[in-house]
Amino acid sequence: KQEVTQIPAALSVPEGENLVLNCSFTDSAIYNLQWFRQDPGKGLTSLLLIQSSQREQTSGRLNASLDKSSGRSTLYIAASQPGDSATYLCAVPTSGTYKYIFGTGTRLKVLA
Amino acid sequence: NAGVMQNPRHLVRRRGQEARLRCSPMKGHSHVYWYRQLPEEGLKFMVYLQKENIIDESGMPKERFSAEFPKEGPSILRIQQVVRGDSAAYFCASTVDQGEQYFGPGTRLTVT
Numbered sequence: 001k002q003e004v005t006q007i008p009a010a011l012s013v014p015e016g017e018n019l020v021l022n023c024s025f026t027d028s029a030i031y032n033l034q035w036f037r038q039d040p041g042k043g044l045t046s047l048l049l050i051q052s053s054q055r056e057q058t059s060g061r062l063n064a065s066l067d068k069s070s071g072r073s074t075l076y077i078a079a080s081q082p083g084d085s086a087t088y089l090c091a092v093p094t095s096g097t098y099k100y101i102f103g104t105g106t107r108l109k110v111l112a
Numbered sequence: 113n114a115g116v117m118q119n120p121r122h123l124v125r126r127r128g129q130e131a132r133l134r135c136s137p138m139k140g141h142s143h144v145y146w147y148r149q150l151p152e153e154g155l156k157f158m159v160y161l162q163k164e165n166i167i168d169e170s171g172m173p174k175e176r177f178s179a180e181f182p183k184e185g186p187s188i189l190r191i192q193q194v195v196r197g198d199s200a201a202y203f204c205a206s207t208v209d210q211g212e213q214y215f216g217p218g219t220r221l222t223v224t
Contacts, residue, residue, distance in 0.1 A: 034213060043203055089155070097170065099171060104154045
């Protein structure tokens with residue numbers, strides 16, 4: 001059974017800091033992992049998708065890495081800005097199914 | 113290229129009524145996920161559909177809930193005889209098969 005944990009649950013930092021958000025999963029037989037952000041009362045915005053054959057993906061100030069063998073992914077945010085304040089979620093599929101399991105998220109607040 | 117559209121954005125139903133939630137995927141996407149987000153909880157997978165085919169409905173409650181994705185028109189999530197516990201945000205996400213998921217803004221269902 002796939003379980004997804006995100007640490008920390010909440011994070012408050014001053015503007016400009018570099019951040020690392022963590023995502024752990026118990027079943028490493030995944031074909032991809034996706035990171036999202038969710039703003040309060042809104043839908044999810046896709047940030048990065050990493051295929052199982054990849055080790056990392058980059059988009060602007062975001063970099064996500066994937067280590068399947070250890071069941072971990074990290075999302076690195078460089079030079080954080082107040083506009084980055086949101087909840088960040090990772091999602092992985094359950095082995096042999098199309099069912100995605102979401103972590104409970106990291107609630108990020110970047111202070112101006 | 114319009115994003116994923118969901119309507120209505122807000123829906124109020126009395127206990128015992130039916131709720132119909134619609135999702136129009138992005139152009140070129142042939143697959144749709146439905147998720148439910150209860151207040152202060154994470155996203156839970158409900159069902160994964162391809163046009164005219166239910167691929168994985170392992171997250172759907174056994175009674176009162178059904179989903180379809182016809183050849184023409186939007187995907188529909190139908191909840192019969194709603195109860196207060198059905199109050200939640202319902203999100204759909206569209207994708208090409210097993211690819212990056214793009215979420216709609218959600219439908220917030222309130223059962224009174």
